[in-house]
Amino acid sequence: VELSVSLRGERIAAGQVGDYELNQFRIVETGTLSIGVVRTERGFFAVLNKCPHMGAPVCVGSKASLTMRLSRPFEYELDHDDLVVRCPWHRWEFRVQTGKAVGNTTRARLLSFPVLVEGNEVFVERREALRTPEKEK
């Protein structure tokens, strides 16, 4: 679902809590940014809707989902500590909380944005988000 939002200072309005189906990304468009916002059981998260690999709209139609953690051969283990968004073009995976790629596959990452929920309203913090990415571990 594409949303039309309005900027309020450094905040980007991202709809209401009730608009969010669990783990299903919604796209928030500003004039310059396309951001994927998702509600998970751990709270709201937002990442730039642009895969660092080839620029695909990584969040469109995507769900925050589980992936596999490092394991011994053929002993698949779901990683319940984190949720990922999987790019539809080449299946690169990024953690929704940090934007970091999964499994040492690339140092490229999705920009991640803090999300504020006030009452029933959801906001993405714009400036904070643009500042965080490269320094975060």
Add this chain to the structure above:
Amino acid sequence: VSGRIIDCEVQAAAPSLGALLPYMSEAWAERFRRSGFVLPSGGAHPGGGTLPLGQAAPQPEQASAALPGTVINAVLVPHQILPSSGWCDTKLSAVYASALNAYLVEHWLPKDERFRLMLAAVAPEPDAAAEEIARYALDQRVVGVVLSPIGVNMGQRHYRPILQAAAQAGLAVMVHPSGQEGNIPGMPTLGGIGPRHPGEYACLIGQVAAANMASLIYDGTFSEFPNLQIIFAGFGLDWLLPTIWHSDMEWRNLRIDIPWVAQPPSSLLGRNVRVIISDTDSMPLDAFRHVVSLLPQGTLLYGSNSPFPTGQSALPILDDKTREEVMHANASGTFGTRVNFLTSA
């Protein structure tokens, strides 16, 4: 430039079946005689390469004399074991391998202190191969085990006893064509074709190396045995880069399928996977130089394939630094203290 050479592939042969029979039980010797067993020729190299008509395979003294003075170690490869992976009587093959090993240890290794040995192993009998590895693991002149692959890829469980025993013993595993690929059921196929011509076979044999390399990566062999050394010999070089580039890309895209692979597959080259070269693998010289420049350090080992002929020698084409690495330094990384990297000149 030292010019020192560790020759990682010198072919060694037993002269006759009679020479091997003392290295098996009387009953097995009788079985070999009664079955009309024909010893694979010492003068023909599986996958291609024969000695001039009438020329016998060298005896150890001749092989020793033929080694240039710059050779500090020569790894003997008992190439007569290689066709055996296509034989139906796999137990007989295993006894044959064991006899070949005992023969070479007794008759070849003492003849030149530079000699090192790849134990003969037969892929259809992995437990027997593991026993051979355990039997000779403490002999520092033994540096690895050589086998020709079957139609089961090397990452699969079938090979586990061999790979585990080799990893535990610190021995390398050399993979070499049998010459039977694409011809016999149970052997690796070559693009679904039974090649009718030697040239067709030679063009396609890299597929077998690529398939086994991919299997070793995807099945997590190196996650399980992080120090295991795999050496591809006799498959040429032209298959390697496309296989490893594609493996890297697919791992990045579908890591979720193989979460046990924690590093890009290309990082295995020069660390766990080596490829023997003697000649330029039919590449134009500038292409060969470029291909070598794209490979991670440590990937290539030099093997003369002596006494069998090869094509255009690769060594003069390499730059000094790379040539030193290929000629001996990389072998040291592969075989560790079992070769004389630091002690001889």
